[in-house]
Amino acid sequence: MPWNVSPTTYFVGPGKRTEREILKFPVGLGAIRSVVIDASTVALRADDDIDGFGHRRVLERGQVLCKNPATPTKYMAYSAAAGQVPAGVLDNDVEFLDATAASDEAANMLWFGAIFKASMLIGYTGNESAIAAALDTCRFE
Secondary structure (H helix, E strand, O other): OOOOOOOOEEEOOOOOEEEOOOEOOOOOHHHEEEEEEOHHHOOOOOOOOOOOOOOOEEEOOOEEEEEOOOOOOOEEEOOOOOOOOEEEEEOOOEEEOOOOHHHOEEEEEEOOOOEEOHHHOEOOOOOHHHHHHHOOOOEEO
16 A cells, blocks of 8 residues: 555545545444355445446445354444345445456444444445444444
């Protein structure tokens, strides 16, 4: 990674830059869990994707995660479907080469004692009560 470039910074369109800060306060190492994201659950983005990730498989920082019911050792984006229980929040953008098991990626998940900016979380709106109940040591402001 180039010097002085944040891993949470990404580009949106030509010449535009934005940053998704999901935490209100820093967390300790005890709040971070290393997980494996199931690449087969990440859809290919459209070419005109507003976040600038067109034609790539990307799971963005701030995505609420749950265990994959089909493969309980791997995680996927939470969508409030039957059998899904929120497990944490993705701490960094993750890009996948394709949808095969060989493209599964390791990532950091925030899951314990964090204070999140609720407006910056992906999948939080409409699922507030389920996420707050599952992540009962975290706060969402």
